[in-house]
Amino acid sequence: MITVSLSYPPTGDVLLQHARPQVMAMGQFDGLHMGHQSVIRTAASLAESRQCPVSVMTFHPHPKEVMKKGDYEGYLTPVAEKKALLESMGVDVLYIMEFNDAFSRVTPQQFVDHVLFSLQVQTAVVGFDFRFGHRGEGDEGMLRELGGERMNVETVPPFQLNGEKVSSSGIRNALREGDLARALDWLGRPYRLRGIVSDGEKRGRTIGFPTANLRLHDNYVVPMKGVYAVRAVVEDQLLNGVMNVGVKPTFHEGELKPSFEVHLFDFDRQIYGEMMTVELCHFIRPERKFSGVQELVAQIRNDADTASQLLSSSRL
Missing domain, CATH: 2.40.30.30 (Riboflavin kinase-like)
Incomplete structure:
Protein backbone atom coordinates (compact mmCIF):
# COMPACT_ATOMS: atom_id res chain seq x y z
CA MET A 1 0.00 0.00 0.00
CA ILE A 2 1.23 3.48 -0.91
CA THR A 3 0.71 6.22 1.69
CA VAL A 4 0.44 9.79 0.41
CA SER A 5 0.45 12.84 2.69
CA LEU A 6 -1.66 15.64 1.23
CA SER A 7 -2.11 19.30 2.01
CA TYR A 8 -4.63 21.62 0.40
CA PRO A 9 -4.46 22.17 -2.50
CA PRO A 10 -2.52 19.10 -3.69
CA THR A 11 0.78 20.00 -5.33
CA GLY A 12 1.55 19.34 -8.96
CA ASP A 13 4.10 16.67 -8.05
CA VAL A 14 1.53 14.71 -6.03
CA LEU A 15 -1.03 14.94 -8.80
CA LEU A 16 1.52 13.88 -11.40
CA GLN A 17 2.38 10.76 -9.37
CA HIS A 18 -1.05 9.73 -8.11
CA ALA A 19 -3.76 11.20 -10.35
CA ARG A 20 -5.45 8.29 -12.12
CA PRO A 21 -8.93 6.79 -12.40
CA GLN A 22 -9.64 5.26 -9.00
CA VAL A 23 -12.40 4.32 -6.58
CA MET A 24 -11.98 6.23 -3.33
CA ALA A 25 -13.56 5.59 0.08
CA MET A 26 -13.66 8.79 2.12
CA GLY A 27 -14.15 9.39 5.81
CA GLN A 28 -12.48 9.98 9.14
CA PHE A 29 -12.55 6.22 9.80
CA ASP A 30 -11.39 6.48 13.44
CA GLY A 31 -11.66 2.96 14.76
CA LEU A 32 -12.04 1.32 11.34
CA HIS A 33 -15.05 -0.40 12.88
CA MET A 34 -17.55 -2.67 11.16
CA GLY A 35 -19.38 0.27 9.58
CA HIS A 36 -16.17 1.75 8.21
CA GLN A 37 -15.14 -1.65 6.92
CA SER A 38 -18.41 -1.94 4.98
CA VAL A 39 -17.65 1.38 3.24
CA ILE A 40 -14.12 0.29 2.32
CA ARG A 41 -15.17 -3.17 1.17
CA THR A 42 -17.81 -1.58 -1.06
CA ALA A 43 -15.10 0.59 -2.61
CA ALA A 44 -12.79 -2.39 -3.05
CA SER A 45 -15.51 -4.40 -4.78
CA LEU A 46 -16.30 -1.54 -7.16
CA ALA A 47 -12.60 -1.03 -7.91
CA GLU A 48 -12.15 -4.70 -8.71
CA SER A 49 -15.11 -4.71 -11.08
CA ARG A 50 -13.77 -1.60 -12.84
CA GLN A 51 -10.18 -2.82 -12.82
CA CYS A 52 -8.78 0.28 -11.17
CA PRO A 53 -7.03 1.01 -7.84
CA VAL A 54 -8.97 1.32 -4.59
CA SER A 55 -7.93 4.21 -2.40
CA VAL A 56 -8.92 5.64 0.97
CA MET A 57 -8.86 9.28 2.00
CA THR A 58 -8.80 10.10 5.69
CA PHE A 59 -8.17 13.33 7.56
CA HIS A 60 -5.57 13.99 10.24
CA PRO A 61 -5.58 15.38 12.87
CA HIS A 62 -9.20 14.69 13.75
CA PRO A 63 -11.33 17.76 12.93
CA LYS A 64 -12.66 17.88 16.51
CA GLU A 65 -9.10 18.03 17.79
CA VAL A 66 -8.27 20.96 15.51
CA MET A 67 -11.51 22.87 16.03
CA LYS A 68 -11.62 22.19 19.80
CA LYS A 69 -15.24 21.13 19.62
CA GLY A 70 -17.16 18.32 21.26
CA ASP A 71 -15.76 15.80 23.73
CA TYR A 72 -12.92 14.54 21.52
CA GLU A 73 -10.31 12.70 23.60
CA GLY A 74 -7.85 10.55 21.71
CA TYR A 75 -7.94 8.10 18.81
CA LEU A 76 -9.34 4.59 18.58
CA THR A 77 -6.91 3.93 15.72
CA PRO A 78 -3.94 6.30 15.50
CA VAL A 79 -2.44 6.73 12.03
CA ALA A 80 0.10 3.88 12.32
CA GLU A 81 -2.57 1.33 13.24
CA LYS A 82 -4.97 2.70 10.64
CA LYS A 83 -2.30 2.18 7.97
CA ALA A 84 -1.70 -1.43 9.02
CA LEU A 85 -5.41 -2.26 9.07
CA LEU A 86 -6.09 -0.68 5.68
CA GLU A 87 -3.15 -2.49 4.13
CA SER A 88 -4.52 -5.78 5.47
CA MET A 89 -7.83 -4.95 3.74
CA GLY A 90 -6.12 -4.68 0.37
CA VAL A 91 -6.22 -0.90 -0.07
CA ASP A 92 -3.84 0.28 -2.82
CA VAL A 93 -3.38 3.94 -1.83
CA LEU A 94 -4.00 5.76 1.46
CA TYR A 95 -4.30 9.55 1.22
CA ILE A 96 -3.89 11.36 4.53
CA MET A 97 -5.22 14.88 4.10
CA GLU A 98 -3.84 17.35 6.64
CA PHE A 99 -6.76 18.88 8.52
CA ASN A 100 -5.83 22.34 9.73
CA ASP A 101 -7.49 25.70 10.20
CA ALA A 102 -7.01 26.62 6.53
CA PHE A 103 -8.46 23.33 5.29
CA SER A 104 -11.47 23.77 7.57
CA ARG A 105 -12.43 26.81 5.44
CA VAL A 106 -12.37 24.95 2.11
CA THR A 107 -15.81 24.88 0.52
CA PRO A 108 -17.42 21.66 -0.73
CA GLN A 109 -17.02 22.91 -4.32
CA GLN A 110 -13.30 23.62 -3.82
CA PHE A 111 -12.73 20.20 -2.25
CA VAL A 112 -14.36 18.41 -5.16
CA ASP A 113 -12.69 20.56 -7.84
CA HIS A 114 -9.19 20.82 -6.41
CA VAL A 115 -8.84 17.45 -4.69
CA LEU A 116 -11.19 14.77 -6.03
CA PHE A 117 -11.27 15.90 -9.68
CA SER A 118 -7.54 16.64 -9.63
CA LEU A 119 -6.83 13.09 -8.41
CA GLN A 120 -9.19 11.75 -11.12
CA VAL A 121 -11.49 10.02 -8.65
CA GLN A 122 -13.90 8.01 -10.77
CA THR A 123 -16.18 6.90 -7.93
CA ALA A 124 -16.38 8.21 -4.37
CA VAL A 125 -17.75 5.84 -1.73
CA VAL A 126 -18.98 7.37 1.54
CA GLY A 127 -21.04 6.51 4.56
CA PHE A 128 -24.60 7.76 4.89
CA ASP A 129 -23.53 10.46 7.39
CA PHE A 130 -20.45 11.75 5.52
CA ARG A 131 -19.90 15.51 5.83
CA PHE A 132 -17.27 17.68 4.17
CA GLY A 133 -16.35 21.25 3.46
CA HIS A 134 -16.54 24.43 5.53
CA ARG A 135 -18.76 23.93 8.61
CA GLY A 136 -19.68 20.49 7.29
CA GLU A 137 -21.92 22.07 4.68
CA GLY A 138 -21.47 19.19 2.24
CA ASP A 139 -23.23 15.84 2.57
CA GLU A 140 -23.46 12.82 0.30
CA GLY A 141 -26.24 14.47 -1.71
CA MET A 142 -24.14 17.55 -2.39
CA LEU A 143 -21.16 15.36 -3.23
CA ARG A 144 -23.27 13.58 -5.85
CA GLU A 145 -24.50 16.90 -7.24
CA LEU A 146 -20.99 18.39 -7.43
CA GLY A 147 -19.61 15.22 -8.99
CA GLY A 148 -22.05 15.53 -11.87
CA GLU A 149 -21.05 13.38 -14.82
CA ARG A 150 -17.36 13.39 -13.86
CA MET A 151 -17.63 11.36 -10.65
CA ASN A 152 -20.05 8.73 -9.41
CA VAL A 153 -21.01 8.60 -5.74
CA GLU A 154 -21.97 5.46 -3.82
CA THR A 155 -23.51 5.82 -0.37
CA VAL A 156 -23.24 2.94 2.11
CA PRO A 157 -26.14 2.61 4.59
CA PRO A 158 -25.67 2.37 8.38
CA PHE A 159 -24.13 -0.86 9.64
CA GLN A 160 -26.26 -2.26 12.46
CA LEU A 161 -25.70 -4.94 15.08
CA ASN A 162 -28.61 -6.06 17.24
CA GLY A 163 -30.64 -3.11 16.02
CA GLU A 164 -28.00 -0.50 16.92
CA LYS A 165 -25.99 1.63 14.52
CA VAL A 166 -22.28 0.92 14.90
CA SER A 167 -20.38 4.16 15.55
CA SER A 168 -17.03 5.43 16.79
CA SER A 169 -18.75 7.38 19.57
CA GLY A 170 -20.52 4.23 20.73
CA ILE A 171 -17.21 2.37 20.89
CA ARG A 172 -15.63 5.21 22.87
CA ASN A 173 -18.48 5.06 25.36
CA ALA A 174 -18.20 1.28 25.62
CA LEU A 175 -14.47 1.52 26.41
CA ARG A 176 -15.05 4.18 29.05
CA GLU A 177 -17.66 1.93 30.67
CA GLY A 178 -15.50 -1.21 30.54
CA ASP A 179 -17.87 -2.85 28.05
CA LEU A 180 -15.23 -4.70 26.05
CA ALA A 181 -17.76 -7.13 24.59
CA ARG A 182 -19.53 -4.31 22.76
CA ALA A 183 -16.25 -2.69 21.70
CA LEU A 184 -15.06 -6.04 20.32
CA ASP A 185 -18.28 -6.67 18.38
CA TRP A 186 -18.39 -3.18 16.90
CA LEU A 187 -14.68 -2.99 16.06
CA GLY A 188 -14.58 -6.55 14.76
CA ARG A 189 -11.38 -7.12 16.76
Missing part, protein backbone atom coordinates in the same frame (compact mmCIF):
# COMPACT_ATOMS: atom_id res chain seq x y z
CA PRO A 190 -10.05 -6.42 20.28
CA TYR A 191 -9.21 -2.83 21.16
CA ARG A 192 -5.43 -2.33 21.02
CA LEU A 193 -2.97 -0.07 22.77
CA ARG A 194 0.60 0.27 21.55
CA GLY A 195 3.61 1.79 23.24
CA ILE A 196 7.16 1.55 24.49
CA VAL A 197 8.05 -0.41 27.64
CA SER A 198 9.63 2.19 29.91
CA ASP A 199 10.99 2.50 33.45
CA GLY A 200 8.27 2.52 36.07
CA GLU A 201 8.31 2.46 39.86
CA LYS A 202 9.43 -1.21 39.82
CA ARG A 203 7.11 -1.89 42.76
CA GLY A 204 5.56 -4.92 41.07
CA ARG A 205 8.86 -6.77 41.12
CA THR A 206 9.16 -6.35 44.88
CA ILE A 207 5.74 -7.95 45.49
CA GLY A 208 6.18 -10.87 43.11
CA PHE A 209 4.34 -9.49 40.09
CA PRO A 210 6.80 -7.67 37.79
CA THR A 211 5.08 -5.39 35.32
CA ALA A 212 5.96 -3.70 32.06
CA ASN A 213 5.13 -0.01 32.25
CA LEU A 214 3.67 0.92 28.86
CA ARG A 215 4.23 4.47 27.62
CA LEU A 216 1.61 4.87 24.89
CA HIS A 217 2.97 5.62 21.45
CA ASP A 218 0.00 7.79 20.43
CA ASN A 219 -2.95 9.69 21.84
CA TYR A 220 -5.35 6.78 22.41
CA VAL A 221 -8.83 6.69 23.87
CA VAL A 222 -8.16 5.58 27.45
CA PRO A 223 -10.47 2.79 28.61
CA MET A 224 -12.14 2.65 32.02
CA LYS A 225 -9.71 2.49 34.94
CA GLY A 226 -9.43 -1.08 36.09
CA VAL A 227 -7.94 -4.51 35.49
CA TYR A 228 -8.04 -6.32 32.15
CA ALA A 229 -7.17 -9.75 30.79
CA VAL A 230 -4.90 -9.02 27.84
CA ARG A 231 -2.84 -10.52 25.07
CA ALA A 232 0.42 -8.77 24.29
CA VAL A 233 2.84 -8.92 21.40
CA VAL A 234 6.46 -8.17 22.31
CA GLU A 235 9.55 -9.27 20.40
CA ASP A 236 7.21 -11.08 17.95
CA GLN A 237 5.93 -13.27 20.78
CA LEU A 238 2.24 -13.50 21.72
CA LEU A 239 1.79 -13.62 25.49
CA ASN A 240 -1.14 -13.70 27.90
CA GLY A 241 -1.25 -11.32 30.83
CA VAL A 242 -3.16 -8.95 33.05
CA MET A 243 -3.07 -5.16 32.81
CA ASN A 244 -3.97 -2.42 35.25
CA VAL A 245 -5.12 0.91 33.82
CA GLY A 246 -5.25 3.56 36.48
CA VAL A 247 -3.63 5.79 39.05
CA LYS A 248 -2.67 3.15 41.68
CA PRO A 249 -4.68 4.70 44.54
CA THR A 250 -3.16 2.31 47.12
CA PHE A 251 0.15 4.14 46.69
CA HIS A 252 -0.80 7.57 45.30
CA GLU A 253 -3.16 10.35 46.32
CA GLY A 254 -4.44 12.89 43.83
CA GLU A 255 -2.80 11.30 40.77
CA LEU A 256 -4.84 12.02 37.62
CA LYS A 257 -2.77 10.68 34.73
CA PRO A 258 -3.34 6.93 34.32
CA SER A 259 -0.52 4.42 33.92
CA PHE A 260 -0.65 1.17 31.94
CA GLU A 261 1.08 -1.72 33.69
CA VAL A 262 1.15 -5.19 32.17
CA HIS A 263 2.08 -8.37 34.03
CA LEU A 264 2.95 -11.07 31.47
CA PHE A 265 2.49 -14.70 32.45
CA ASP A 266 5.55 -16.98 32.34
CA PHE A 267 7.80 -14.20 31.08
CA ASP A 268 10.83 -12.70 32.83
CA ARG A 269 13.02 -11.15 30.12
CA GLN A 270 14.30 -7.57 30.15
CA ILE A 271 12.25 -5.63 27.59
CA TYR A 272 12.83 -1.96 28.42
CA GLY A 273 12.71 0.10 25.24
CA GLU A 274 10.80 -2.56 23.30
CA MET A 275 7.55 -1.82 21.45
CA MET A 276 4.53 -3.68 22.84
CA THR A 277 1.02 -4.05 21.45
CA VAL A 278 -1.66 -4.96 23.99
CA GLU A 279 -5.10 -6.35 23.08
CA LEU A 280 -7.76 -5.76 25.72
CA CYS A 281 -9.73 -9.02 25.82
CA HIS A 282 -11.80 -8.96 29.03
CA PHE A 283 -12.61 -6.39 31.71
CA ILE A 284 -12.11 -7.98 35.14
CA ARG A 285 -12.88 -5.26 37.71
CA PRO A 286 -12.67 -1.49 38.33
CA GLU A 287 -9.58 -0.06 40.01
CA ARG A 288 -9.89 0.44 43.77
CA LYS A 289 -7.80 1.38 46.78
CA PHE A 290 -6.59 -1.39 49.11
CA SER A 291 -5.83 -1.22 52.81
CA GLY A 292 -2.24 -2.31 52.28
CA VAL A 293 0.24 -4.30 50.24
CA GLN A 294 -0.90 -7.73 51.47
CA GLU A 295 -4.50 -7.14 50.42
CA LEU A 296 -3.28 -5.78 47.08
CA VAL A 297 -1.05 -8.82 46.43
CA ALA A 298 -3.92 -11.21 47.19
CA GLN A 299 -6.17 -9.35 44.76
CA ILE A 300 -3.50 -9.29 42.04
CA ARG A 301 -3.12 -13.05 42.43
CA ASN A 302 -6.89 -13.45 42.01
CA ASP A 303 -6.88 -11.12 39.01
CA ALA A 304 -4.09 -13.09 37.36
CA ASP A 305 -5.96 -16.37 37.91
CA THR A 306 -9.15 -14.85 36.51
CA ALA A 307 -7.33 -13.48 33.48
CA SER A 308 -5.67 -16.82 32.80
CA GLN A 309 -9.02 -18.64 32.94
CA LEU A 310 -10.74 -16.09 30.72
CA LEU A 311 -8.01 -16.15 28.10
CA SER A 312 -7.78 -19.93 28.02
CA SER A 313 -11.48 -20.18 27.17
CA SER A 314 -11.65 -17.03 25.05
CA ARG A 315 -13.05 -16.92 21.53
CA LEU A 316 -10.54 -14.19 20.67
